[in-house]
Amino acid sequence: MFWLGTILATVLSCVVIAVVILYQKRLKEYQITLLKQRLSIILEAEHKERARIARELHDGVCSELLCVINYLQIIKLYQDKKTKKDALKQIKKISLNCYKQLQVLSYHLAPPHIKDNALECIFSDFINLIKKSTTIEFSYHYTDASFQIKEKEKLILYRVVQELVQNIIKHSSASKVSLKLVWEQDKLIILISDNGVGYDSDFKSDNAKKGIGLSNIHARLKEINARFKHIREDNSNTIGIYFENQDNKSSNSR
Known part of the structure; x- marks a missing residue:
């Protein structure tokens, strides 16, 4: 036995x-x-x-x-x-x-000076440049930054906002667009709102059928563990990008 x-x-x-x-x-x-x-x-x-x-x-x-x-x-x-x-x-x-x-x-x-400039300054230059090439009315607001963002994270967030703004200009038929950067203690929220017709932004699963532009945005945001949310109403659309300070989370978990 x-x-x-x-x-x-x-x-x-x-x-x-x-x-x-x-x-x-x-x-x-x-x-x-x-x-x-x-x-x-x-x-x-x-x-x-x-x-x-x-x-x-x-x-x-x-x-x-x-x-x-x-x-x-x-x-x-x-x-x-x-x-x-x-x-x-x-x-x-x-x-x-x-x-x-x-x-x-x-x-x-x-985009110049990604490394040396703050994210709010980079977006300010971007919006000023966009205003020169479109008749859409743009507004831009931000709160004081609460933490530092790495160069790679800044570049990805810039590319995502750039892609979303281009999508709005091309497809939404909007006449007004606003960009807001809201800094919290360990979180950055980027809000892009417009008064256009909107577009499909189903990011619920990797297998969802998405256009290449939105698929690219989804893939880029995953690289920095950021989240994406799209709120569509009758006469407006709001896109939210939620980015958490990973360095601060790591130090708090030790």
């Missing part, structure tokens, strides 16, 4: 060890698959963003530079002073417009 009990205990131990090893292997495979899916979403979103910028450069800046070349030809061919003066005036106007377009595009590609 003793040997039988020993054999059964050994077999049971081997089975338990095998189950644990199999579980760990499958868990690791699932985590790798999930990571690949998130990476794929982000890469696809970045590819679409590059395509959008290339399209805007081609349709906007390149077309206007072609007009500048045509006006330069007019200056070269015509001797009439008034014609030359009018052509120079148009060249100045087009060049200024090209400069504004390139300024907006370059800011979207790489």
Whole structure:
């Protein structure tokens, strides 16, 4: 009986060890698959963003530079002073417009001073730049910051707000948009409100059918353990991003 009990205990131990090893292997495979899916979403979103910028450069800046070349030809061919003066005036106007377009595009590609500037200053510059390129009325408010945010976290929050604002401009038919940064003791709440028609933002599960823009936002926010909430009413939409100071939580748990 003793040997039988020993054999059964050994077999049971081997089975338990095998189950644990199999579980760990499958868990690791699932985590790798999930990571690949998130990476794929982000890469696809970045590819679409590059395509959008290339399209805007081609349709906007390149077309206007072609007009500048045509006006330069007019200056070269015509001797009439008034014609030359009018052509120079148009060249100045087009060049200024090209400069504004390139300024907006370059800011979207790489917002300056992410590392050194506070998040509220970065968003202030962003909103001021957006105001120059749209007729939508923007307002911006923030409370005093209560903790420091790392460079990676600032960049992700900036990219998410940038994507959401672009979605509002393109799809919501809004005439007014407000951005608010509410700092609490160990939490930052970013609220984006508009008076447009809204759009689908079901973030309840990873398997939900979402557009690539919203999927990208979802993946980015997961990187910094931030939450997303969308409140839709009859004549308004409010998007809330909730970010907790992980450093403060870690120090409190020790």
